[in-house]
Amino acid sequence: MVQKERSKLLIKHQKGSKIAEQFRMIRTNIEFISKKRALKTIMITSTKPQEGKSTIIANLADVMGRQNMNVLIIDADLRLPSQHYILGVDNAVGLTDILEETLAVNAVIQKTTLHNVDIISAGQSPNNPSELLSKPALTELFETVKEHYDYILVDAPPVIVADTTIVAQEIDGIIMVAEENKTPKQKFQKAMTTLKSTHTPIIGIILNKTKQDKGSKYYYYNK
Template sequence: MRKVKNKDDKKLTVFTQRNTAIAEQFRIIRTSLQFLAEKRSAKRFMVTSSASGEGKSVVIANLAAFFAQQEKRVLIIDGDLRRPTQNEIFQVENYYGFTDILKDGVDVRKVIQKTEVENLDVLVSGIVPHNPAELLASFDFETFFAELDVDYDFIFVDAPPAILADTPIIASKVDGVIVVVALHSVKRSKLEQTIRSVRSAGANVVGIICNKAKRTKKTAYYYKQ
């Protein structure tokens, strides 16, 4: 479990705090995840949480940016079709995106957008649909990801909290799941329920990132599972 303190929930830490302890923590997480990716030939990762407001979207945006800094081709997909935020974090338009692919079969390459971070692209959610779980359940993820695998070294999917039906659907299609937890805000039982929900979909929980931690003299830590 790696503790991360992030006061600014709308900006990328990689831009604002590159030489601080928090930036170093993201680099350590990146190294751990890269080792795991090489060991298991994994490149598609989903991030979720137990509840809204735990900072999962900001955490995954920063982590993706740190991967891109190593000259890796990285894509972040906003799969939270209920409360999308990646367009706000990267300050890009949200008129067209993932929902247009789900509903109308739009070519994914036509809706992917560049970000300010070199080597990092984003697929925003698009207009929020009224039936996200149904759209995801009927979608051909294998063909979708196979096409993206050609263009990207790593793909990160920002998913809704695990209590929603959307999340297990996405989790079953990726190589690993990362759970973000707001320290002191979520009970252990809730976290355990989240992990069970993800695993019930056949997904592999590869790690937990503990967010919104108070700064201490000791370095925080991260464990892959």
């Protein structure tokens, strides 16, 4: 079942795949920004659930890994984790264990089937996610993994969840996702204002589920 989920979500890299090309463009933009300022930890968030944050992280990690960049995905959506489903890995241990200081970083990093892509899944859902994510253990984790990876992609809940702004303060850059014709403008603007208050640069906005993506969904995704 997990495998089926994964193959449904990851893009095809055959010649002419427009969506693969779009992800390569995002990768290039990130590389470009990285040359000008420190950008190793990148969080992806959005206004509301289901806008494609987690899917985008997995696909972006894929195109980065293919370009020989060492990538670590960290699932910081402790309330509704999904990276372990998308990438077909175990979620018995993960970020929660690092924050609770019950396991060392090395003990929770897993390999994925994607080239050069590792993951720290969320782990068991705690009942105090905001509190856990506020711990210095998160800052220490980022410091440690920055030494071993080129990029760390952090999956996050929507901006309205306090966890997101807490994590945002610890990272180098934020990417916002919006869903074409669906994300309410006012809510999006409010989310942007909230993010700006963290003083972490918003390095880009991805417009997801555009007409083109939807219309050709089966063309772009493995069935």
